[in-house]
Amino acid sequence: MSLDPHEAAALLAAARRERRTLPRFSDEHDGVDEAWGYDVQDLDRAARVAAGEWVVGAKLGLTSEAKQRTMHVHQPIVGFLTDAMAAPDLGGLVQPRVEPEVAFRLGADLDRALGRGEIASVLDGVAVALEVIDSRWTGYHFRLGDVLADNTSAAGFVVGEWRGVDLEGLANLAATFAVDGEVVSTTSPAAILGDPSEALVHLSRHLEARGETLPAGSVVLAGAMADAVPLTEGRRFEAVVEGLGSAVLSTL
Ligand code: OOG
Numbered sequence: 106m107s108l109d110p111h112e113a114a115a116l117l118a119a120a121r122r123e124r125r126t127l128p129r130f131s132d133e134h135d136g137v138d139e140a141w142g143y144d145v146q147d148l149d150r151a152a153r154v155a156a157g158e159w160v161v162g163a164k165l166g167l168t169s170e171a172k173q174r175t176m177h178v179h180q181p182i183v184g185f186l187t188d189a190m191a192a193p194d195l196g197g198l199v200q201p202r203v204e205p206e207v208a209f210r211l212g213a214d215l216d217r218a219l220g221r222g223e224i225a226s227v228l229d230g231v232a233v234a235l236e237v238i239d240s241r242w243t244g245y246h247f248r249l250g251d252v253l254a255d256n257t258s259a260a261g262f263v264v265g266e267w268r269g270v271d272l273e274g275l276a277n278l279a280a281t282f283a284v285d286g287e288v289v290s291t292t293s294p295a296a297i298l299g300d301p302s303e304a305l306v307h308l309s310r311h312l313e314a315r316g317e318t319l320p321a322g323s324v325v326l327a328g329a330m331a332d333a334v335p336l337t338e339g340r341r342f343e344a345v346v347e348g349l350g351s352a353v354l355s356t357l
Pocket of ligand 1: 165166167168172176204236238240245252257258327328329
């Protein structure tokens with residue numbers, strides 16, 4: 106039996122409101138694939154906008170082979186960000202995790218598929234970020250269609266200070282992710298598709314294929330540089346990229 110995308114979006118929204126997780130749709134329904142997942146995500150976005158949220162950008166997920174292996178989904182995924190996620194109500198989350206990322210700010214509309222060499226021309230800022238993810242799927246057990254329907258687990262984000270864009274050396278800057286001052290991962294922006302510029306290339310193609318655009322001023326989270334860690338109370342999470350700055354999320 107297939108599941109109507111409207112019904113799926115309503116089930117996900119109710120579970121989010123009630124702080125419940127769900128068994129993945131793909132176990133019980135046919136047709137839970139990429140196109141279906143983005144259809145549900147589009148309905149979710151429309152419902153949130155109708156409820157007064159603003160779309161402030163986009164995020165990429167599963168942008169490293171390591172993360173794709175961990176989550177058993179083998180391609181990058183795209184979700185949307187809203188203003189509510191910029192000040193997330195952490196108490197309303199059910200199985201939150203946090204991961205270190207690189208964020209970009211668009212200085213021009215992203216309205217066509219771009220090659221790598223054109224990326225700098227649409228950016229006006231780059232920063233270190235932390236993303237809070239919270240899956241609707243119990244234990245983060247999902248397939249591609251499920252995670253797309255769930256807006257790629259997007260729940261919140263924190264962006265450090267915006268810096269001028271120098272894409273040349275960005276990929277190989279040294280990065281760390283620390284919890285309570287103790288480094289849990291040593292990494293670099295190269296963990297994101299080999300170079301985080303590729304996340305923008307991927308996003309621009311994704312938008313063009315769907316006939317969508319993202320306006321100047323939007324924030325783009327390029328993807329995780331290291332595995333997510335559980336977001337628990339009484340802790341301080343910090344991502345640092347040398348020469349770029351840091352992003353901090355404290356639950357103290
Ligand atoms: C999917 C979203 C992961 C990333 O940067 O890889 C993500 C998940 O693992 O829940 O945002």
